[in-house]
Amino acid sequence: MKRKLPKNKRPVVGVLGCMAERLKTKLLESDRMVDLVAGPDAYRDLPDLIDVVRVCFLVRFNHMPCNLFV
Numbered sequence: 001m002k003r004k005l006p007k008n009k010r011p012v013v014g015v016l017g018c019m020a021e022r023l024k025t026k027l028l029e030s031d032r033m034v035d036l037v038a039g040p041d042a043y044r045d046l047p048d049l050i051d052v053v054r055v056c057f058l059v060r061f062n063h064m065p066c067n068l069f070v
Contacts, residue, residue: 012036012053016043 014036015027021039028037035053042049 010057012050014038014046014050014053016040016046 013034015034016038018040020027020037024037027034035057036049038046038049
């Protein structure tokens, strides 16, 4: 887990599955600990979803988290 990311990238934290989908409001709005919440069938789109979060992060230059629910 101690893999170094390039300096211009930060890790994207995501939670996937049916419980993540059920708790999306708590995960995204209340705790603000995750960038991405996706249902159980969204695993196929995970690379694209991570790219969306990264682009959103770059657009928000002030480094505020960009939360995404799918």
